[in-house]
Amino acid sequence: MQAPPISTTASAPREAAVEERETDRSRDPAAGRRIPWWIWGLAGALFVSYAALSVRRHDMLLSHSFDLGIFEQAVRSYAEGHLPVSEVKGPDFPVLGDHFSPVLALIAPLYLLHPSTDTLLVVHAALIASSVIPLALWARRTLGAAAAVVIGLCYGLSWGIASAVGFDFHEVAFAVPLLACSLTALANDRLRAAAYWALPLLLVKEDLGISVAVIGLLIARRGDRRLGIVTAVCGVTGTLLAMTVILPAFNPSGSYGYLMWLDGPGGEDGGLPALLHKLTIGLITPVQKITTLVLLLAPTLFLALRSPLLLVAVPTVLWRFASSNEVHWGTGYHYSLVLMPIVFAAFVDALVRRRSAGGGVRRYLAASAAITALLLPQFPLWQLVQPATWRSDHRRDVADSVMDLIPEGATVQASTHLVPHLVSRTSVSLYGWADSRPYPEWIMVDTRVPDHLRWPQSAAEEKFKLRSAVKKGYRTVADREGFVLLERPSSASGTSLGPEDS
Template structure:
């Protein structure tokens, strides 16, 4: 129960829609909200057959883990062919425990999990001179998320630089035009407000802010770049493949949203196959090859190990990870009292426990569906989003004054129902 409605619940509602042959909608974003009006991620439909077989948020989490894991196959195989077994093992190890992957796995499910293997296969093909294959692996990025068309455009530019000028220019044009169409036409057409809702995130408030804001922006962005390159002992800087990271780093660092600047959440997952592909090419093209890079590879592996305790994979060594507390058991027992198909407003941390079988919205979030049949809230855990703990208590009092009665109140979980 450390997953949340934003974002695991949203993506389960999307995949659930596809599994029932409908365009994706998310009650969590608003009643009947069309998700193609939020981000352009139709590739999520590929999970629909699996969800029909196993309608659970666990399916999404395991699919994400599998997609991340697949990325190691082309990278390690290329490393072995180009620079030997030791390099392959170092790349596989570093990629597998990289902080970008750990942060993404530790924070729900996100559509970028599809981009990770696509980038790994594309950059491997690019590094090995299979330029047409590099383009074919890159173009599906347009179906993952609207900003990744720019990443595909950079791959096209690298293809042009490496000899296939026409192919590369066509790929770059497709990436740029695809992103523009998605942002300017497709997403606004589905969005209830007829606009792309994330333009405000692209303002340069963080970059051009004054005083402490500017210092924090520079410090966070600088730390992110250092931590990105450190597991390669900065050898990735030797490879032009690293240019592929620039679009993602660009929109993140130009944003005024501090969540984008640092190492939290899932935003760096797509950068991991890029830096390790750049590492492979750097070792393969360096005079002296693996022998000359041996010290750098050892340093990079050591840095990866040192970073491990700072990120979510360290939870595997925590005994509490493998123990189900009495409170969690009670929560599941209380959730089972909500019938399938009901409309429910739930605390953010309880949402994914219900999205597979009910119509769920966030309790306390402005714009949520009014008057759900059931309300379930966590009253023991301090709430910070989408409402404060004090405001949640106030909202509960309002709900009770509007006819909701207490079904049960145990272990800090309050279940309300209005007949």
């Protein structure tokens, strides 16, 4: 459905409402800037929920080397005063050759104060929770306090945010408050503020420049053509510069590695016919893609389609559905995080338009709350009320005692769920990953990982490689509750394991 144009002439009821608000602000200049305590309380409650789930999952050995280990190694690099590298990606792999996310440097001062994975998880929770504030304020000004509470909760508990909170840390969390502030400003004709909030997205991730360009076009259509065009040009230029110059310059391959997502299902280049298929019928097949679209819009009862703000979501949806990587198509992981503030900003905008035209909004808010509640048990935030989440596990204490045997600064290969627990004090890479640094000083493996959580190798492959390492001279230092720790003999530091061993 085509989104309607943004009208530069407001309806009479809307003009009256704006005039009334301006009169109130003239009496009290701080009134327009004041954030009610209950909005702070709502954001605070969401922050505590997000942080509790993330930290608890990490403590339960459910966090991952990809991507939490990579991001912590990048932040640790910034904290140590050099450009980011990640041993998880490969020996001294330059992270700025993987994704262009220099915004991660902002976490470095906090990491210096508390060098721990928990620092990243808490920052992640704070960034996401803060994004509810501009949306709730906007809803309060235009729809009333009750509507603001409903929208704040539906947004904060939405499945896209829940999936991201349940999957460690990702740099796109920085984009969420920026998008919420930019789109709120845009819808309220604060066009310069909309541009200022959008432009930092260029430092979050390389693909977000296209979203900046769409915001620029909306600014131009809203009335400030010059500002809009400049913003759009900056967005496109930033993406092109990152993908064609900066990332290839840092990447050891000399290219932007993620263009492979446009290849065929098996990674092969299908040429122009395959590309045309991807950009046409391939955008809605298989049905998983349609399901994701329906779930994106369902909490708004598809009312978000009536707002031009929803156009900002188009670039992210297009690259995801054109990708050959199946995980991009669904509702898992963190891939829908940046879409949620866009969808709910469009929802608020559409509700404001409907109310200005004399239509009711209560049933939309009630239905949104019902749909959010219906979806909530299917996504990670529901784990907060599950007894198993808070049950103590003796194996966790054993894992700590075994990891404590590894000295600081050592080179280590570890199982994917152990990697984040070793990043802050060792040079750790992923056991079983082909690009990991060969022949590390230590190997630590959790042999009891369930098959559905095991990656990147099967239990049989892991067992074979552990036996091979012992044959090469590694000695078993610990074997407790399924946690196996091997140490390389110091006299063999110049030896190299074969590919089948490392």
